[in-house]
Every structure is written in C-alpha cells, then in structure tokens.
Amino acid sequence: MLLATAVNFSLTNAASAQVALDIQYLRQEVPPPPVLSNLDRIPEDLGIAGGEVGLADNATTGRFMGQDWTLTVTSVPEGGDWAGAVETALAESPLLLIDAPRENLLAASDIAGEAGALLFNVAVEDSDLRAGACRANVFHTIPSYAMRTDALVQMLRVKRWEDVALVEGQTPEDLVYAEALRASLTKFGMELGSETDWTFDADMRRSASAEVPLLTQELGEYDVLLVSDERQDFGRYILYNTWLPRPVAGSEGLTASAWSPSVEQWGAAQLQSRFTEHAGRDMAPRDYAAWAALRSLGEAVTRTGSATAPDLRAYFLGDEFELAGFLGRPLTFRPWNGQLRQPIPIVHPRALIAQAPLEGFLHQVNELDTLGQDRAEAECTAFE
Structure with missing residues (x-):
C-alpha cells in the first residue's frame, strides 16, 4: 500500500510538472558557391540532423522529468521573408536555433530582443560577433574563427x-x-x-x-x-x-575543427555511431553545434526546472552549468560573450593528432580561454 501511494504521488507530481518545449530551428537557404571540385556534396540536413540527435537525447531524459521536446524546422528560401519567419517562430517559442549567414543572425537577434527570446548561433564563426558586435540574446555553440x-x-x-x-x-x-x-x-x-x-x-x-x-x-x-x-x-x-x-x-x-569523424575518444565514438545511424553520414561541425545547443537546453531545463528564456540564460552564464560534450572536458559558456567554451580537435581526415588547448598554454581561470577572445580581448559590453 505504501509503495502504491508513493508511485501515485510521484506520477501526480510528474504530471503537474509536465512542460512542453518546442525548439525552433530557422535555416536560411543559401545557394552553394561554385567550386573547382564536385567531390563534396553539402548534406541537405546539415545542422538539422545534429539538432534531431540532440532532441532525441533530451527526450530520453525528458520522459522521466515530465518534459515533452519537439523540434520545428523552418527553411527560408533564397529571397524569402526571413523577418517574417523569425516572427512566426517567436510566436511559437522563445528558444531558437539560427542556421543562417551573419546578416540574418543579426536581424533575428534584433527581432528576438523585443520578445525576450534566446538564440543559439550554430553557423556563423565571425570572431567579432563574440567581441564588439556581440548580442546579449545570442549564444554561440559554433566555435569562432x-x-x-x-x-x-x-x-x-x-x-x-x-x-x-x-x-x-x-x-x-x-x-x-x-x-x-x-x-x-x-x-x-x-x-x-x-x-x-x-x-x-x-x-x-x-x-x-x-x-x-x-x-x-x-x-x-x-x-x-x-x-x-x-x-x-x-x-x-x-x-x-x-x-x-x-x-x-x-x-x-x-x-x-569543432568536430571531426576522427574524434573517437572520451565516448565520442558512441555519439558518432548514433549520429551515423540517424543521418546516414558523418557528423559535421555544424551538426555538432546544433547538437550542443539542444543538449545545453536539455541540461538547463532539467537542472533549473524552468523553460523560460530569462531563467535559462541566467543558468547558462552561471557557475553551475556544465555540458558533457564528448571532448574530454566539461563545456561551459563564457559569461562575457555567450561563447561555448570547448576543446578544439586538431585532425587530418584519418586521425586525431591533438586537442587544444595543448599542454603548456596556461590560463589563470580556465585553459579553454586560451582559445578565442578572453574577457579583456573581447570588449563585449552587451553581457555586462
């Protein structure tokens, strides 16, 4: 009787804590540039497939936490109404993944700022977006140049x-x-x-x-x-x-590179195999960035018990957030510019050669901050 009562109480609590999270993935379609070789095809689901694997990972835990995760993908054709697509996505969710060129990312940030939403940049590597051109509502899971x-x-x-x-x-x-x-x-x-x-x-x-x-x-x-x-x-x-x-x-x-098929240590082979089974191809850096964005959201929602953008943003920028990213070290967000701290694999197509930061490159707080703009270098005032 006591066991049955405990189970009923647990199920009642789970039901009352049920939360639905719809993550909006916005992609601006860009015509492929002319190249000298036709050997490399750009996957049609580049980035999206990584988000889908991250969503599946979130759903595995979410089933026990009263979380219902969905991912809505919107591809805007060349010359399409990008601003309209952003507004439509914001009407559905305050949590957006942006897979688009720089100008589209900045436009989405401006529109989302009025709605108090949170954006994850999974495509643009421009370093100044982590410096003087940073935006307070944009987190970057793709590494900078x-x-x-x-x-x-x-x-x-x-x-x-x-x-x-x-x-x-x-x-x-x-x-x-x-x-x-x-x-x-x-x-x-x-x-x-x-x-x-x-x-x-x-x-x-x-x-x-x-x-x-x-x-x-x-x-x-x-x-x-x-x-x-x-x-x-x-x-x-x-x-x-x-x-x-x-x-x-x-x-x-x-x-x-942010990610490579040759990364197999630290449990990465398990992520690689799950991705390959899902997408039928190797995981690319943009896929990893989208996966990391979804998993960051999953970790934050589980730890905070909240799905609101302000609560999640505060948690990302605090000392408690960590993401196990299959790169040998916990991943965290830099509180001065929203960049995801992450080791960078140094590879050739067949093997991992090393992983930065390399031994001997020291930092007074976090050795990962020897990669990219440190606090003093960034001059990003939006996060102050």
Missing part, C-alpha cells in the same frame, strides 16, 4: 614550426579566416614569413601539378604552409604539389 586558429597556432608552437607561409583564398570566408590566422600568430609570438593569393580559376584537376609548384616556389623557405580555403575548394590541390616537401595546415591538411 579565432578559437580554431588559436588552436592551430598552439600546435605550430609545440611542433616548433616557426617559419610560416600562407596561401590566401579570395572569398569573404577565406579573407576572414586568414585574418584570424594572422591575429593568432601574433597572439602566440609568431610571424607570417611570406604569403601569396590564390587567384586561379582553371581546372586544377588538370593543372595543379604544374601551377601549384610555381605558386609555392615564390614563398621561399618555410616550415609549414597555411592555406585559407574555407569553402574547401582549392586547398586539396595544394597538398603534395608544393615546391618544397612541407606540411600543409589551416583549411586543408592539418585542420582545427
């Missing part, structure tokens, strides 16, 4: 590859990434020895062996060649075609 380039330059210092050359692509993403590389080299006491621009638009499948040696011969002596090619366009043709036999790193070769 600065976090990725800081991780890579830490690796260069450890390897003592101090003579550095650069081949810089000319797309907007390439230019921003190259600038982040220069800033990271300066941050860790290194200099860029020589550089050149990638200006070829010919079919590299036929001419790489002739053109790349001539291009890289002009760079002189160097220990490592950095490549800025964020669209993964021409960088593949630089490997093994350089004038000098030297390692290639940056956007190609040895890369620093």
Whole structure:
C-alpha cells in the first residue's frame, strides 16, 4: 500500500510538472558557391540532423522529468521573408536555433530582443560577433574563427614550426579566416614569413601539378604552409604539389575543427555511431553545434526546472552549468560573450593528432580561454 501511494504521488507530481518545449530551428537557404571540385556534396540536413540527435537525447531524459521536446524546422528560401519567419517562430517559442549567414543572425537577434527570446548561433564563426558586435540574446555553440586558429597556432608552437607561409583564398570566408590566422600568430609570438593569393580559376584537376609548384616556389623557405580555403575548394590541390616537401595546415591538411569523424575518444565514438545511424553520414561541425545547443537546453531545463528564456540564460552564464560534450572536458559558456567554451580537435581526415588547448598554454581561470577572445580581448559590453 505504501509503495502504491508513493508511485501515485510521484506520477501526480510528474504530471503537474509536465512542460512542453518546442525548439525552433530557422535555416536560411543559401545557394552553394561554385567550386573547382564536385567531390563534396553539402548534406541537405546539415545542422538539422545534429539538432534531431540532440532532441532525441533530451527526450530520453525528458520522459522521466515530465518534459515533452519537439523540434520545428523552418527553411527560408533564397529571397524569402526571413523577418517574417523569425516572427512566426517567436510566436511559437522563445528558444531558437539560427542556421543562417551573419546578416540574418543579426536581424533575428534584433527581432528576438523585443520578445525576450534566446538564440543559439550554430553557423556563423565571425570572431567579432563574440567581441564588439556581440548580442546579449545570442549564444554561440559554433566555435569562432579565432578559437580554431588559436588552436592551430598552439600546435605550430609545440611542433616548433616557426617559419610560416600562407596561401590566401579570395572569398569573404577565406579573407576572414586568414585574418584570424594572422591575429593568432601574433597572439602566440609568431610571424607570417611570406604569403601569396590564390587567384586561379582553371581546372586544377588538370593543372595543379604544374601551377601549384610555381605558386609555392615564390614563398621561399618555410616550415609549414597555411592555406585559407574555407569553402574547401582549392586547398586539396595544394597538398603534395608544393615546391618544397612541407606540411600543409589551416583549411586543408592539418585542420582545427569543432568536430571531426576522427574524434573517437572520451565516448565520442558512441555519439558518432548514433549520429551515423540517424543521418546516414558523418557528423559535421555544424551538426555538432546544433547538437550542443539542444543538449545545453536539455541540461538547463532539467537542472533549473524552468523553460523560460530569462531563467535559462541566467543558468547558462552561471557557475553551475556544465555540458558533457564528448571532448574530454566539461563545456561551459563564457559569461562575457555567450561563447561555448570547448576543446578544439586538431585532425587530418584519418586521425586525431591533438586537442587544444595543448599542454603548456596556461590560463589563470580556465585553459579553454586560451582559445578565442578572453574577457579583456573581447570588449563585449552587451553581457555586462
């Protein structure tokens, strides 16, 4: 009788605590840019699949906590009404994942600010959005360019590859990434020895062996060649075609990335297999960012017992929030700019080489803050 009474009491409490959470995933469709190779196809569910796996993880725990999780995906076609889509999503939920270019993210932040909503950026890596252009209602689960380039330059210092050359692509993403590389080299006491621009638009499948040696011969002596090619366009043709036999790193070769199929330690293989079973492909950085956003919400709702944006925001910025992210260390949000602190895997396509922050790079509070903008560097006043 006592057991039956306890069970009934528990079920009554669970029913009274039932909370429905509808997470809105907003994606701005962007036409794929022209590239030199057709080998790499952009998955139609890029990012979305990661959110779906995160949702399933939340639902597993949520069933016992009186939580009912749903994920609503809205894709806005090119030239579509982005502002209208944001307003429609806000009418349904104050919790939004934004998978869209920079200008769309900022527009969504402005609209959501009036509604007191909380946004998660899962796509835009621009470092200034974690600095002077930060927004108080935007949390970032995708690492910034600065976090990725800081991780890579830490690796260069450890390897003592101090003579550095650069081949810089000319797309907007390439230019921003190259600038982040220069800033990271300066941050860790290194200099860029020589550089050149990638200006070829010919079919590299036929001419790489002739053109790349001539291009890289002009760079002189160097220990490592950095490549800025964020669209993964021409960088593949630089490997093994350089004038000098030297390692290639940056956007190609040895890369620093939010996530990689080669990450298997710390239980990551289990996440990788669950994702592959769900999506039929490998997990990409944007998928991981969406997964981390959903799991952060799941952790916060469970710990606080609240689903309101102000309560969740306060918990994210406090000392108690931690997320087990399969990267060997607890993930937390930086209270000065809303960036998710996370280790950065340094990989090539077949193996994990290291994980930043590397040994010897110390910080007075958290070694993860050696990656990207620290509190003093960020100059983000929106979170004060």
